[in-house]
Amino acid sequence: MNPLNNTDKEHQTAAMNASTENTTRSTTATVRASLKKRYAAEKRFRLYGIIAISSSIGFLFLLLASITSKGLPAFTQTFVKLDVELNSEQLGITDAPSAADLRSANYSGVIKQTLRDRFPEVTKRGEKKALYKLISTGAQYELYDRVAADPSLVGQTISLWVPADDELGAIIKSDADLTQPDSITTRMTDQQIAWAKTLKDAGDLDVRFNTTFFKNGDSREPELAGIRAALIGSAFTLLITFTLSFPVAVSAAIYLEEFAPQNRWTDIVEVNINNLAAVPSIVFGLLGLAVFINFFHLPRSAPVVGGIVLSLMTLPTIIISSRAALKAVPPSIREAARGLGASPLQVVTHHVLPLAMPGILTGTIIGLAQALGETAPLLMIGMVAFIVDIPASITDAATVLPVQVFLWADSPERAFVEKTSAAIMVLLVFLILMNAIAVMLRKRFERRW
């Protein structure tokens, strides 16, 4: 490296000193003396850069690790095996029950009886209550499903695996030492843990893959809560968003890139689109609430309104990336098509648009991924309802995955923490998939001219 001073000024001063005072110290020597310090500064600066980038990436891994470690247990569920005697008297039905009888039969009583039979030493009222708490309240529905599918089971004794309560489930899944109740942090009593130990030693406790989580809607009971309703809601919302925003955004991009004259109106539109891209998402929620719900009286909490709001929000993103894709198509293609007699619209629809399509689709997928993760505007239009039923159409009350995450994160039950993390994992998987498709599209079809 050329041993010169780092700024002109110092250089001049040094030269002046040398000429006027005739000092022996030359410029070279001054520079040499400062070199060590300057190289140290260089190393430090570089180190700051490395620290910044590695800690940013470190944050990412910390976030993912914390969510994965919390969420993994939610993908398994603890089941308890019960040998249920389907006594028609206990069920409160006749021997030849009708479907309505079966629906209203006393399944919870039968299950409680089974538990009492299993632990005959339990007699006190409080103890009985504690015993029943080992089993999820969903057990009776499980039993009903079984009996409704095959009414001839009435009168027989069947063995049934039912979901355990969330507290019991948590300690079994964490593989805690049941002989040392004091070492376990749980809301369960020592007595309940002792019962759990009996069940476990008899092989009547099992941890299985949690299908409930993917089959059910929301529930107040953590062990029965699932993301199905939210997933379907997200799918409906995203479908609306796509069908509205894609054609409109592409048309707008085509107009602005290919046809728009350079005038004031075009300028206003462009500035507007850029500004809309940076408007906080919650403001779009306010727009949706005031215009679509209060003015047009569209149904609250419905995917159709959510989809409209999200498509207004993603429009700028898709327009901007579509314009970039259209711009990347070289003018020679347009000129060649014009030369062969194509009309301006034919040039676009036959040549420019197909060539720009991969870029446009990439932008669209990224915009949709953004919409999939969006929460705030949907809170405004009431998609925060407690949804148990799976929505069947775009006008049914529904919720979406991120909002479900928000709702569960607010729940006091400890078991909802793992559900929340698991729902986040599912959400992230979808986002990663969408982004991967976008990257693949770009890699595969991108043409450099």
Added chain:
Amino acid sequence: MSATHLLLITFGLAVASFLYGRMQAFSVAKSHGGVSAMHSLPSHYGMMVALWCALPALAVIIGWKLLEPMVVSNLLNTAIPQVVLDGGERAVELYKNDLSNLVNNDRIASIDNPEKLIAAERLASLRSTSSMALVVLALVIAVMSATFALKRIKPHFRARHTVERIIQFFLVSCASLAILTTLGIVLSVLFEAIRFFQQVGILEFITGTKWSPQTAIRADQVGSSGSFGAVPLFLGTLLISFIAMIVAVPFGLMSAIYLAEYASRPVRNIAKPLLEILAGIPTVVYGFFAALTVAPALRSLGGSLGLSVSSESALAAGAVMGIMIIPFVSSLSDDVITAVPQTMRDGSYGLGSTKSETIRKVVIPAALPGIVGGILLAVSRAIGETMIVVMAAGLAANMTANPLEAVTTVTVQIVTLLTGDQEFDSAKTLAAFALGLMLFIVTLCLNIIALRVVRKYREQYE
């Protein structure tokens, strides 16, 4: 027949008329000596017929659907019992809603009140008449206008121009939708905000220091008269955004400098997508992370140092928000740093400066306007960010500059005011729109300034 079915049928008719129109064009061409004798391609003629078929019908369907509720509601008045009509407008409204629910859910049979039964049946019959009339009208119009268009298929008819003009019009209106959206935002928020300012003075809102939006449900309730001084919210928002920027700017800027100036190609290829992942994570996930991981960790850390840290501290929300904004700052700064011409760096090296000296004294000063623009955009993002603060920041308005205490922000208040039961006339609900208006104005100003700065900077080096 529902509106969806009708739309599908109209679409089907349009497709059919496209095919028929094209066929017709071919046969007309044949009698005039081939396709080249026609002004436009057969598909243009087909397209013209299809548009003639679909557009008038669509206009009729949309117009009908917009007017139908009003007309039906007025016609229904004759069937509503006098008792209800005497009860005033609100009672009539309620009664009609009730009827509409009964009819929608097909529960007319369960009505035991004879007067109500008559009204419900009247509503049902009005609706079915209306939808039948619409179906007939729409289909007749579609077929008639398509036949009219078919008659116009002649060699000299300029079908392509007609079709292309319509499509151009569609393109223009799509592009103008952005303006419509902005207008919609401004009008809807402004309109409700003005209603709010009629109840609460604008000066009180902007300069008041007490925020407690709970208004009394009954007049005799104590202590909940509601006061709407938004200063604590503004300060809370600023505090959290400030903390976020303290995290985001150094990390984001240094990452960008390292990636642009030092990193080798493979490192860049790995690190950039990883940072983009950080940007792609939904904010609700960050909120969850802040509320359940960062806040408790900070609290126990503060406890061990002898500090009392609130479990909803501004620090936790701000720091996590900062992490979220890092990729935003870094990618914007990366763009402007790489846009600085290489000749400037070469000049600096030629004078003997080291790499870091070049960056600090030449590249950064040259890129500064762009970086400032990027940071302004990041600030507007931080101010408008919602989910992280809703989940990790406090609800109570608190005037403090201490990052360890809980503060609340504008966006948190909008969400709390508008979720749950709401009444559209109460100052409480309208206050959310006033806050939204402030938020929109502030972020809009920041964006306009930032975009202008960035654009100016770009022009400088192009």
